[in-house]
Amino acid sequence: DVKVTQSSRYLVKRTGEKVFLECVQDMDHENMFWYRQDPGLGLRLIYFSYDVKMKEKGDIPEGYSVSREKKERFSLILESASTNQTSMYLCASSARDRGGEQYFGPGTRLTVT
Amino acid sequence: GENVEQHPSTLSVQEGDSAVIKCTYSDSASNYFPWYKQELGKRPQLIIDIRSNVGEKKDQRIAVTLNKTAKHFSLHITETQPEDSAVYFCAARTSGGSNYKLTFGKGTLLTVNP
Numbered sequence: 001d002v003k004v005t006q007s008s009r010y011l012v013k014r015t016g017e018k019v020f021l022e023c024v025q026d027m028d029h030e031n032m033f034w035y036r037q038d039p040g041l042g043l044r045l046i047y048f049s050y051d052v053k054m055k056e057k058g059d060i061p062e063g064y065s066v067s068r069e070k071k072e073r074f075s076l077i078l079e080s081a082s083t084n085q086t087s088m089y090l091c092a093s094s095a096r097d098r099g100g101e102q103y104f105g106p107g108t109r110l111t112v113t
Numbered sequence: 114g115e116n117v118e119q120h121p122s123t124l125s126v127q128e129g130d131s132a133v134i135k136c137t138y139s140d141s142a143s144n145y146f147p148w149y150k151q152e153l154g155k156r157p158q159l160i161i162d163i164r165s166n167v168g169e170k171k172d173q174r175i176a177v178t179l180n181k182t183a184k185h186f187s188l189h190i191t192e193t194q195p196e197d198s199a200v201y202f203c204a205a206r207t208s209g210g211s212n213y214k215l216t217f218g219k220g221t222l223l224t225v226n227p
Contacts, residue, residue, distance in 0.1 A: 031213045040122070042202060042219035043157070050213050058214065059114075090156065094213065101147065102215065104156040 003027070004105040006091055012111045019078040021108050023091030029103075030096040032074035034058075034066060037088040037107070049074055050096070081112045115140040117205050119218025127226050132193050134221045136203035137185040145206040146179060146186045147215070152199045160201075161188070193225045 007022035023032065033048040035058075045058030047066040055066050063085060067075045074093075078085055088109050092102040116139040126132050138146075147162035163170045163177045163186065170177050174193075179186040190197055200222050204215040 033214065040219060042119075043217040045214060045216075048214055056214075096213065101159050101162065104158070106156050 004091060004093055004103050006089075006105040006108050008108050009106060010109045010111075012113065013078075013081050014113055015082060017078075017081050017112075019081045019110065019112075021076040021078075021089055021091075021110070023074045023076070023093075023105055024072055025074075025093040025103070026072065027093065027095070027103070028071065029093035030071070031094045031102075032068065033092040033094075033102065034064075034074065034076045035090045035092065036060070037090055043090065046076065081110075083112050086110060086112045115143060115205055115207050115216040117203060117216050117218040119203050119221060121221060122219065123222045123224070125224045125226065126193050128193060128195060130193055132190045132197070132223055132225075134188045134201055134203070134223070135185060136187070136205075136218050137183075138205040138216075139184070140205070140207050141181075141184065143184075143205040143207045146177070147204050147206075148175075148177060148188050149202045149204065149217075150199045151202065151220075157202060190223075193223075195225050195227050198223060198225045 004025045034046045035043045049055045049068040065077045088107050090107045091105040094102045119136045144165040149157040150160045151157040174191045176189045200220045202220050203218040206215050
């Protein structure tokens with residue numbers, strides 16, 4: 001059974017802080033993704049990675065960066081958190097040869113005050 | 114890039130009725146169309162998917178249809194039950210290039226009233 005875990009369910013940070021969100025998957029998936037979910041806007045892709053140390057920008061990368069040093073771990077970094085980054089962040093992973101099916105983590109509710 | 118439009122944004126039905134959610138996509142190269150269900154407070158989970166070489170797929174009470182010519186696909190839920198209440202997302206994947214990512218619709222909140 002695929003398991004995708006995220007480091008925190010809830011996080012409260014102050015404006016200007018550097019924030020790290022971590023995601024770990026245990027199915028040896030090549031692809032990993034970070035989304036943010038806001039009411040009425042659906043799931044918007046921030047960044048994704050298709051291999052270790054490889055990354056590509058998604059639709060809304062501004063204000064974010066990512067790191068993938070190991071295959072199972074994909075980190076999302078907010079260099080200087082702002083209030084408009086208050087959101088639900090979802091990580092997902094998928095196997096390259098399985099095409100599109102993505103497995104999601106439980107999400108991190110980030111509040112920036 | 115790909116653009117996915119989803120309608121309606123909210124849908125309320127009586128238990129036992131059918132529910133239909135429709136999506137359109139813009140990139141004719143898209144070849145994989147999954148549907149995800151997200152219950153309140155939970156993570157999205159795949160419920161059904163369809164590939165571009167198939168016109169319809171069924172799994173018990175849910176079915177998905179695809180019209181490649183018109184570039185739209187739909188989710189059909191029959192005999193709805195209260196546990197079908199959730200947000201449903203459609204998505205499309207384009208082949209070639211960055212072929213690992215999905216583009217999601219904005220979601221449909223389905224409420225099934227007992």
